[in-house]
Amino acid sequence: MSKRVIRQFEERDMAALGAMYEQVSAQEDVLFWWVGDADNWENVFCAFEGEQMVAKGQLQLFNVVPPGRAAESKHKIFVNLKTWPGREKDLELRDSVYALLLERAQVLKRTLPPEYGTLLCTGNYAPEESYHAYFAEHLGYLPDSCLYTLQRDLREPVHAVELEEGLELTNAPMDSPEQRAAYLDLEAEIWPETPLGMERLLEYQEHPLWTWMVVRDAGRVAGSLMVWQEEELGIIEDVFVCKPWRRRGIAKALLNHALMYLQEKGLEQVQLVALTTNDSALSLYRSAGFQTGRQEIRYYKELD
Structure with a gap:
């Protein structure tokens, strides 16, 4: 040998x-x-x-x-x-x-x-x-989490979802350090144990077609997601709705808006990931036409 x-x-x-x-x-x-x-x-x-x-x-x-x-x-x-x-x-x-x-x-x-x-x-x-x-x-290593990859065919029809009066959905800029910092502060409230961090946010923004889609209520962020392209695939990431605005159709409106955006850009497939235990998110994604694919199993240990 x-x-x-x-x-x-x-x-x-x-x-x-x-x-x-x-x-x-x-x-x-x-x-x-x-x-x-x-x-x-x-x-x-x-x-x-x-x-x-x-x-x-x-x-x-x-x-x-x-x-x-x-x-x-x-x-x-x-x-x-x-x-x-x-x-x-x-x-x-x-x-x-x-x-x-x-x-x-x-x-x-x-x-x-x-x-x-x-x-x-x-x-x-x-x-x-x-x-x-x-x-x-x-x-x-200890068990951490299990994730599904979900995928949708963008050649299938997508329909816009109307938001209730007073809520506004836009593609928003996140160009300045102040805008990025404000987003990361909000994102850390949603996922306090695993905040995104500036370095990873900047990596996301380097991808083609990167866009931040946000729903606001009287100027306050009620929910948002990010979308971009990797090779020939659309990616949707960081989907969240802040607690006071949940169960008001915001996540569905954001998701369908992202799907239509990727359709307009000529992509044919889109994917996202979700915890296998997050039944509400999985129900939302399946209702939007996503199909469950691979399962990833994650482990961790403290780095002493």
Whole structure:
């Protein structure tokens, strides 16, 4: 067997990465991250045996909690670790890559506001049993959440939903630091334990067709969502309605407005994600024509 080398990803590894991706993605329901731009490669570690990439691990800062949020808020760093098909039970291979990921996660943690804890998280599709076992049983990760991916065919008709008098739905700008900060303050009230954070919001805004859709009542934000394009797919994210305005048709109006926007831009498919336990959200999305697809199972552990 060729001597194994584990190191950070480099430009010269693209061909080996492509070969590994083809093999891994040929299996059904496998969550494989692409390496992204070069400035992210310091978070990507690959194991090679000869010229063959036999494992790849990768980190991503997912939630960075800014100062002033709830004390129980947590930063989140996600890890994705995959091996060449047939090597999933090679614990020595997995552990050797994971060890470098853990070291790198500690480096990333030191760049985050220190008043909050940091979670190291992972997510894999439901059929990836060997990966669930590796993280939960071998590494001691704890169950976090389960998410459905829901998808809708935009070639099917969509109808506008009328809001009650006094509520106004618009595509709103979020261009200034003050506008972004105001949005993040509101979003943190909805999800205090996992606020979005400025870095991730800016990543969202870089996508083609990114738009913030908001319903206001006398100038106050009653509900909103964000929408954008990834490859040929529309994405809907951060759907929420503030508590005083719930059960007034706002979420349905926002959702259908987003669907019509993506239709007008020529897209044929749209997707979003929802917790498998969020019955009210799932009911809303299904009523708007979304179909339940893959299930992702997530785990976490404290990064000490």
